[in-house]
Amino acid sequence: GENVEQHPSTLSVQEGDSAVIKCTYSDSASNYFPWYKQELGKGPQLIIDIRSNVGEKKDQRIAVTLNKTAKHFSLHITETQPEDSAVYFCAASIGGTSYGKLTFGQGTILTVHP
Amino acid sequence: GAVVSQHPSWVICKSGTSVKIECRSLDFQATTMFWYRQFPKQSLMLMATSNEGSKATYEQGVEKDKFLINHASLTLSTLTVTSAHPEDSSFYICSASPALDRGLGYTFGSGTRLTVV
Numbered sequence: 001g002e003n004v005e006q007h008p009s010t011l012s013v014q015e016g017d018s019a020v021i022k023c024t025y026s027d028s029a030s031n032y033f034p035w036y037k038q039e040l041g042k043g044p045q046l047i048i049d050i051r052s053n054v055g056e057k058k059d060q061r062i063a064v065t066l067n068k069t070a071k072h073f074s075l076h077i078t079e080t081q082p083e084d085s086a087v088y089f090c091a092a093s094i095g096g097t098s099y100g101k102l103t104f105g106q107g108t109i110l111t112v113h114p
Numbered sequence: 115g116a117v118v119s120q121h122p123s124w125v126i127c128k129s130g131t132s133v134k135i136e137c138r139s140l141d142f143q144a145t146t147m148f149w150y151r152q153f154p155k156q157s158l159m160l161m162a163t164s165n166e167g168s169k170a171t172y173e174q175g176v177e178k179d180k181f182l183i184n185h186a187s188l189t190l191s192t193l194t195v196t197s198a199h200p201e202d203s204s205f206y207i208c209s210a211s212p213a214l215d216r217g218l219g220y221t222f223g224s225g226t227r228l229t230v231v
Contacts, residue, residue, distance in 0.1 A: 034220065
């Protein structure tokens with residue numbers, strides 16, 4: 001099955017700096033890669049996603065890049081703010097099927113210091 | 115946008131009792147829903163895939179007699195933890211997608227914190 005590795009496990013930055021989280025996946029058939037933000041005691045919230053036919057996607061301060069050949073994708077957060085502090089998860093799935101379950105990375109605890 | 119509602123948000127039960135958790139898709143129909151379990155400081159682990167009108171598909175190592183799933187309608191799936199024990203204490207989260215046939219747009223519920231005493 002699919003295996004998703006996520007690094008780093010913890011990331012500490014100063015407010016205004018950029019943060020980068022990286023993930024690799026094992027199944028070349030995976031074609032959908034979402035990123036989730038999870039705050040304490042809450043369910044994951046989708047912040048950005050990318051499909052395999054796109055190499056990069058940006059939404060304001062958040063961007064995701066995908067390298068299909070190397071089977072890795074990354075989350076980039078610019079101009080970080082204290083409210084960006086949370087746990088971030090990457091995931092991968094094989095879309096186009098009726099059983100498109102998500103496989104999650106291990107998570108990254110992001111702390112943004114004021 | 116797609117909204118998934120999960121209830122209760124937290125529950126405390128005595129060991130040996132059963133607890134039911136509900137997951138509802140509020141503005142779309144979901145023939146498939148997913149149930150996850152998350153231990154503190156860990157990632158989400160898929161427990162089972164809930165299929166409307168048919169039996170759920172459980173992941174390897176998940177006891178189907180322990181975690182009963184019922185997907186009786188296109189907007190409601192329930193997870194019942196039977197004969198709960200302290201080791202069942204965890205954060206349970208459901209998920210659904212209004213575009214599962216395209217494999218995207220998964221929305222998660224707010225989660226249920228189960229504590230078995």
